[in-house]
Amino acid sequence: MKKSLGPRTLAFPTPVWVVGTYDANRKPNVMTAAWGSICCSKPPCIGVSLRKATYSYGNIVAQGAFTISVPSETHVKEADYFGIVSGREVNKFDQAHLTPVASTLVDAPYVAEFPLVLECKLIHTIEIGLHTLFIGEILDVKADEAVLGEKGFPDIEKVRPIIFGPEIRSYHGIGRYLGQAFAIGKDL
């Protein structure tokens, strides 16, 4: 028997991603978002939902572009900080001692120190309610050589992405390998 918890934004896992944008003065900004996911394979797209009140919201609307930088768990404090303060008041890169890198593909910066980044061109804007969903076409994925594994793809155990638990508000690391997708279910 399951217990009803009411209508809530409660699902596990959610990502901890850092959205990079430029403001009108070309000041780089970053904010942390957990409401995001890949949402199409062809063209490759990623969606991220932001509140209109955020500084990043206006930046994405104005520039038509954003990046997603995936922090490693070594930067969990910086990732949390990026979700607490507003780019209206501070330069978050400076405060966190992290380095903005200008994308050459879209008009947005990414975080040099984070191991995996996606450069995205805004293609859809969906007003849902408190949050607006921005869908970006992924023009390129870039990764640090140090996190690359077999077949040249990033190794998730080297990237060590952060997992967020909504409502319980906790961050977790990536855990043990459970098996290979589109494979282990065959011998059910």
Added chain:
Amino acid sequence: MKKSLGPRTLAFPTPVWVVGTYDANRKPNVMTAAWGSICCSKPPCIGVSLRKATYSYGNIVAQGAFTISVPSETHVKEADYFGIVSGREVNKFDQAHLTPVASTLVDAPYVAEFPLVLECKLIHTIEIGLHTLFIGEILDVKADEAVLGEKGFPDIEKVRPIIFGPEIRSYHGIGRYLGQAFAIGKDL
């Protein structure tokens, strides 16, 4: 220096969620999706992207409803199986020896044996490309009593959700606790 990997659906982490639907004959169906996320806080909404070719696609369009069941890592084989076969050919619940429960809130079934479920009413359909993004308003979240922790919310270390790595196609468990959100970044 980062290495360019090209335009790809490559971001960590992605969830492993099971989408529950009914077909026209009320046969319950489930399919696994990794392209999904919470996408709005008010109203609480969750989005999941499916290919038009899937059996579940037509079911969601016809019923205007779906559920999300969050499998625990103990059911990783079943979750993988749900993404391999089609509900057109088989009854996946029967094959996996799992139990469909009819939602009383929306016209869709969820998986009794999975610890956390969301019941969703379709409110937006966005054609992106190969995938269509279905946005559902979360009408209720239900959880097994056994996974509830502090404050009555599900404990992520008891739910033990599965994390999927796109491209590398591997499943992982949840890892160690890293800290509290909206808190650990304050002493940066």
